[in-house]
Amino acid sequence: MNHFNKILSLLLISCLTLSTNAQDVIKFSDSNLVVKQFFNNNGEWVIITNNNKAFYYDDKDKKEITNLDGYNWKYTLSSSQFNDRVWFDKDNVYFGNQNNIERVSKKDGVLIDELPFANVNSAPYSDGKYIYLIAEYKGKPSQICYYIKRKKTVWAATVPAGFNTPIYTERFIITRDETGFPITLDYEKGKPKLPSIYEGSCPFNSWVDMFNMHHNDLSDSFFYYDGYIYAVNFHYGFFSKYEPNNYPVPLVTVDMNKFTKREPFSYAKTPDGSLFYSRQGIQFVSDKELDSLNKTQRKGPMGTYMLSIPLSKPQYYKVKSTTILGNFEDFLSSRYIAFLENRYIVFEQNKQMIGVSPKGARTYNFPKLFYPIDKYCLFDNVLIYSTPTLPYLIKMKVERVFTQEEIEAMQPSPELLEMMQKMQDEQNASNAENNK
Numbered sequence: 001m002n003h004f005n006k007i008l009s010l011l012l013i014s015c016l017t018l019s020t021n022a023q024d025v026i027k028f029s030d031s032n033l034v035v036k037q038f039f040n041n042n043g044e045w046v047i048i049t050n051n052n053k054a055f056y057y058d059d060k061d062k063k064e065i066t067n068l069d070g071y072n073w074k075y076t077l078s079s080s081q082f083n084d085r086v087w088f089d090k091d092n093v094y095f096g097n098q099n100n101i102e103r104v105s106k107k108d109g110v111l112i113d114e115l116p117f118a119n120v121n122s123a124p125y126s127d128g129k130y131i132y133l134i135a136e137y138k139g140k141p142s143q144i145c146y147y148i149k150r151k152k153t154v155w156a157a158t159v160p161a162g163f164n165t166p167i168y169t170e171r172f173i174i175t176r177d178e179t180g181f182p183i184t185l186d187y188e189k190g191k192p193k194l195p196s197i198y199e200g201s202c203p204f205n206s207w208v209d210m211f212n213m214h215h216n217d218l219s220d221s222f223f224y225y226d227g228y229i230y231a232v233n234f235h236y237g238f239f240s241k242y243e244p245n246n247y248p249v250p251l252v253t254v255d256m257n258k259f260t261k262r263e264p265f266s267y268a269k270t271p272d273g274s275l276f277y278s279r280q281g282i283q284f285v286s287d288k289e290l291d292s293l294n295k296t297q298r299k300g301p302m303g304t305y306m307l308s309i310p311l312s313k314p315q316y317y318k319v320k321s322t323t324i325l326g327n328f329e330d331f332l333s334s335r336y337i338a339f340l341e342n343r344y345i346v347f348e349q350n351k352q353m354i355g356v357s358p359k360g361a362r363t364y365n366f367p368k369l370f371y372p373i374d375k376y377c378l379f380d381n382v383l384i385y386s387t388p389t390l391p392y393l394i395k396m397k398v399e400r401v402f403t404q405e406e407i408e409a410m411q412p413s414p415e416l417l418e419m420m421q422k423m424q425d426e427q428n429a430s431n432a433e434n435n436k
Contacts, residue, residue, distance in 0.1 A: 073109030315361035
């Protein structure tokens with residue numbers, strides 16, 4: 001094959017490769033083992049099968065997985081009253097039942113003990129001596145400290161009904177009091193504790209004053225990610241980042257109202273920053289930008305810092321005629337899937353994926369799924385997910401798909417083809433002359 005034909009072949013192969021949408025079935029070789037539920041914790045898996053078995057997988061990278069036979073251990077759930085809750089911490093896997101919680105060693109899958117708490121919806125946390133969780137205590141939902149060896153509750157602090165997302169830092173537990181107000185409790189007695197920055201000397205009259213003066217709010221939705229605490233306020237359009245042991249004193253609080261315009265928006269944390277998206281558009285605030293905003297803040301009342309305004313500009317969707325929307329309806333209510341290659345922000349809705357450029361916000365075609373996503377995890381650009389109607393997992397690549405119109409637009413122009421053919425003819429003539 002001459003050089004000219006090689007170039008054309010490579011172009012066609014590239015287009016065809018990017019246009020395929022292979023979706024592979026991942027299941028057990030034993031046909032009697034049927035996937036009932038799938039739980040993912042940063043690449044760790046627990047799969048519950050129809051015969052009340054739990055299979056644990058700890059290999060974090062599963063790009064090459066072809067079946068479900070390579071589990072670390074299997075465990076038979078001791079209760080038929082499993083309430084569809086599985087949690088992980090550093091050493092344990094917890095299985096929630098209607099009447100208790102089974103704590104199983106992550107190392108070998110052996111049952112350690114059963115915790116006497118019913119219908120728990122918050123992830124337990126163990127320091128080896130105590131277990132902390134939210135459960136009902138004396139008829140009230142409570143943040144609980146449970147002494148493992150003596151099998152007794154050491155302390156309990158009432159929390160609002162429905163709250164189940166406390167954060168356990170090195171210094172304290174970030175939870176809510178019975179009125180729903182965010183609060184930090186010490187591990188020893190469950191009493192309010194100051195952030196480390198104010199230990200021994202606090203300029204505020206009360207914990208509530210300190211909380212409010214630092215631009216926090218009752219409606220903040222807070223979470224832990226990669227060493228930091230974040231809070232998103234969907235009502236007021238504020239976003240904050242904290243060093244865990246200094247909550248509620250933020251490193252930086254960002255005013256997002258130029259983007260949100262006081263309208264509904266969704267939020268997703270990515271490895272490199274924070275993604276805000278609404279009906280109007282997207283705004284990506286990188287971690288580097290947050291660090292820069294932190295360094296340029298001005299101090300306000302009581303020495304607290306003023307709200308910062310992000311430097312990046314909102315980007316608005318530009319749906320091209322070549323974008324296949326399918327059943328994709330709305331970015332605001334869609335699910336964020338991945339930020340691929342720092343080039344495409346990928347969303348999914350109603351079995352249709354759409355990619356959006358973080359610069360210019362142009363939309364791009366991404367695969368249409370065969371089935372809706374329930375639980376999922378991503379390894380580079382390999383997506384593995386479960387769906388409620390199927391007894392196995394699905395594996396596929398998340399990559400840009402080119403339409404026929406785009407492929408045709410990528411073809412070399414007649415002028416370029418003529419020039420390349422002329423160059424090939426000259427090369428052939430030169431080779432023939434050299435071979436005489």
